Amino acid sequence: MTDRRSGAQVAEKPKTAFWNDRDVRAVLFQILIVLGVLAAGWYLVHNTLTNLESRKIATGFSFMEREAGFSIGESLVPYSAADTYARAIWAGIINTLVISVIGIFLATILGTVVGIARLSTNWLVARIASIYVEVLRNTPLLLQLFFWYALVSEALPGVREAIRIIPDYVFLSQKGLRIPHIVANDIHGWMFALFLGGFAATLFWRRAAAKHQEATGKLRPLFWPTVGFLFGPAALVWLFAGAPLELIKPVLRGFDFQGGGTFSPEMIALLVGLVTYTSTFIAENVRAGILSVSKGQWEAARALGLPNNRSLRLIILPQALRVIIPPMTSQYLNLTKNSSLAVAIGYPDLVSILNTTINQTGQGIEGVALIMAAYLTVSLSISGFMNWYNKRIALVER
């Protein structure tokens, strides 16, 4: 007969009691575990349904179509209190995504700069960077968010004394950062199309340059052509159209500015808090990644006559990235999940809006399920992308 695990031909098994047989036990335990999980699940669902019924609470997602009746501090999608819960939740999801995307982008840049600064041979730079990391990393994020919120809403001047960052156009005050709006113009569509075209042209140019190098060994310039392709055509069209630019300036009327767009104090505090906090962890990842590449790699590259910038691009970074990417994924996930602390300072993110929804409708289970589903979707997308990227650059070892 054949052994089930090794596939080897073995002689007839000696007789043992069947409950002592390895293979029988494995199957038996799996059956028991599945039964246990099913029983626990059924118990919970059944109990919940019975309880809800006895309290006359409807279940299901029909509440989503009802009028929400509460207003949202800031929203990128048009929303008013007369809109449905579904729309309110959608506004919350967008707000969470905005914070996460901008936060991840800024935290990556800041963290990389700080991480490299910590390795600097300049004593002062390295010192400042390490104090920054140690202080921010070792205090609770919630506390930091309160701090930034207090700083923005208390320490900044009132609306009338707003700081004129760009006089007449950009103002910073207790009510947040006020920026001008650009009036839509037909030319914008054209400019955007040309930008996309420029993007395609850049890819084409880079591929052609790589082919050219492969064939002749000669390097073609990359940086300026990239800048030219991306922005050149759009800028030219804009100039030929007479450089149309119409701005709606924020103007002080009564207690607040009118016109233009705002970054609210809540959003600023949340972004600053999340970005600085997460950047410290990213800084440590970057530092560890660069340190993980041995000095010998630099030396071998130099000994071959490679200039420093090429050694960094071709030898050091590809190896450092492999160490940096996996923990970077969890920092991105942390930032996204930590954005739910927004509820503490009143930024209307997904959690904060679903909180209100749950309070008003009593649909706690559905609300929490929605929160979990939304975060799970975002988190799985992030880690899916990062895993894909990580696999692409994975190191082949013996």
Next chain:
Amino acid sequence: MTPQRQARREQLAAAPINIEVSHVHKWYGEFHVLRDVNLAVSKGERIVICGPSGSGKSTLIRCINRLEEHQKGNIIVDGTELTNDVKNIEVIRREVGMVFQSFNLFPHLTVLENCTLAPIWVKKLPKKEAEAIAMKYLERVRIPDQALKYPGQLSGGQQQRVAIARSLCMSPKIMLFDEPTSALDPEMVKEVLDVMISLAEDGMTMLCVTHEMGFAKSVADRVIFMDRGEIIEQNVPDEFFNNPQSERTKLFLSQILNH
């Protein structure tokens, strides 16, 4: 002295000077690593440097391709003086190949890519041409069949041979070796030494830090003994091993040969 030795000596005496190190000093902070080192290497000459640990052997040969900076004295390599001029340093590094004790292959690139990297990015050769050169040298070190593997998939001896091939791909005029066999298992030492011997036979100028005394005896034109940052003694191998002059050399040789 055998007639071949005599002929070799005359040939070297007539050859131009390839490396000239004069009155070189180097400090690490307070620590005086190189003390007034003087050394002239003719084109095609094979030099073995030995000495106790910490005597400054690595530091000396790393100064020759400017992986380390000297603070006093002059080093002239192939007619170019090593200064802070970045262009000079790049020129010299193109002329001087180096093989390290710890191989230092690039682990994220295949063997072939390790070999073509510098020809492509430094010499600006077309990829096909660089690959042809790389395969030529991989054949020379007898591992063309490993070209598409990654360094992590090779044995130590194979890795060191790739490292040698990688240097050769830049067609250097001078090769520096820093204890190329001391990180290897005994049975792999020979395959690396064989490659080095065949290089020597081709007339490459070689500076080699090693304690492989058999290699020194059969290949070196001159053996140099360093201790505490100074060149204590230098001589042709026969004289050096059979008739050492200084006490420190004798002590060192007795320790190494009784091993």
